[in-house]
Amino acid sequence: MDGYDVVVLGTGASGLTAALAAAGDGASVGLFEKADRIGGTTALSGGVIWLPDNRYAAEAGVTDSREQSLAYLHSLSNGSMRPEMVEAFVDNVAATLNWLERETPLQLKLVPGYPDYHPEHPGGLPGGGRSLEPELVSTYELGAWRDRLVGGPRRLYISEIPSGGGTGVIAPELLRQRTSASQEGLGRGLVAALLRGCLDRGIEPRTGMRAAELLVEDDRVAGVRFESASGSHEVRATKAVIIATGGFEHDPELVRDFLRGPITHPPGVPSNTGDGLRLAMRIGVRLSGMREAWWVPVVLVPAADGSTTSTLLLRERTLPGTLMVNARGQRFTNEAASYNALGAAFHAFDVSAFAYANLPAWLVFDDACVKKYGVFGTAPGSGAPSWPARADTLDGLAERIGVPAAELAATVARFNDHVRAGHDPDFRRGESVYDGWCGDQTHYRTPQATLGTLTTGPFYAVPVHPSALGTKGGPRTTTTGQVLRVDDTPVEGLYAVGNAMAAATGMAYGGAGGTLGPAMVFAYLAGRRAAKN
Secondary structure, eight states: OEEEEEEEEOOSHHHHHHHHHHHHTTOOEEEEOSSSSBOGGGGGSOOOEEOSSOHHHHHTTOOOOHHHHHHHHHHTTTTOSOHHHHHHHHHTHHHHHHHHHHHSSOOEEEOTTOOOSSTTSTTOOTTOOSEEEEOOEEGGGGGGGGGGBSSOOOOOOGGGSGGGTSOSOOOHHHHHHHHHTTEEOHHHHHHHHHHHHHHHTTOOOBOSOEEEEEEEETTEEEEEEEEETTEEEEEEEEEEEEEOOOOOTTOHHHHHHHOSSOOOSOOSOTTOSSHHHHHHHHTTBOEEOTTOEEEEEEEEEEOTTSOEEEEEOOSGGGSTTEEEEETTSOOOSOTTSOHHHHGGGGGOEETTTTEETTOSEEEEEEHHHHHHHOOTTOOTTSOOOSSSEEESSHHHHHHHHTOOHHHHHHHHHHHHHHHHHTOOTTTOTTSSGGGGTTSOGGGTTSGGGTOOOOOSSSEEEEEEEEEEEEEOOEEOBOTTOEEEBTTSOEEEEEEEOGGGSOOTTTTOOOSTTTTHHHHHHHHHHHHHHHHTO
């Protein structure tokens, strides 16, 4: 039987950070991954980390403080946050960053200008300062693990692509240089840096190991039973087990039983099926935040082989010349709001029809938008891709997508009138600085960054699906990540971090990286506490 001081389950950012923190405090660490590849949903993400009151912002002249940060988060809480958890997050940002830079290969930098997702709320930062991203990392330094990361090469900074305020255009010579050096950024760059830190400390992940049961002795967690292709294995943990297995968005039964509304086509790794949640529930832990998720709308982009890829709908819905409608042909939300906030629009319920009021939904746009900005991977000046529904007139488009033609025409006419007047009184699109961040940067910080008329045929429509980057619910923990029982007493030897714990920020999503920021801070705290258990 194998044995370690600390056993970590999962190799996303929270698992890798927890493993490094525990090892840094002298613990022997076993790192286990259910899938065959390393990185989880983190590797597919933008790799942005939301950390309020950080020194990178201070060095850039951004004014922020503990008081501002807490005021902002509490303004988004709607009673869903535990104050001690939010305070622990904000109060340990500096320590986590100092440790990361000193003890791991990960280096971070500020994403210039990236506004908070609700920057007009008390304590919000319209000019950015809380979103950080990893410096590029050469995956050559991973040796044989270089080809074991989730996803494909991503040789970019978030600040170079439209969702991070960039153009998306990289000079060919620069791209060749990065390719030659095998440099990566975004989520894969973040994972690569943390994985390299683990390998440098002799922590080699073991893949294909699904955690099936916690071993409990004398009322404390003492190890894990794993299932793998070679059979069942028991691994002892003399100090602690840290659950970092991600959420449960890919388990239809758990989604049905816990989430407040429907999700389909989750874009994260399919291994997120709630293994950690089930481990914890079997020993009687207290759960919290189970109805919440990191909501996001997605579209299904077809590939040449007939398959489809669930793709985050971030940019196109904010461009001038676009709007979203439901089956009645009516607008129902601020299309340019943060993707997490937008999730609530798909949970609205029609009590008379006894159905979700805004499902199905479509993104509608015109040819002028296509030509000026490019959509779904096409370049400005070129045509639309072949897969969206298309018609020369709005009436024809309404027939194609099955919505009332008169309602769609009236919706577009009303929206066009509001655009010409310069504001959207129905849903306040364009009032927030964030609304235009992914829109027309030539008009950024004005409503025209996201408001534009739909007048030029042909017209297009794409189905929009409610989804989630990951789930937020899980075991309730202490401020250092120790899992609590239903009577609020700690489970000795058991910790949870990342999307496998009850989210410290409740229903809120503060800004870009709002998932990874708390995940890494609490992973740092949990790893250190577990090593001293």
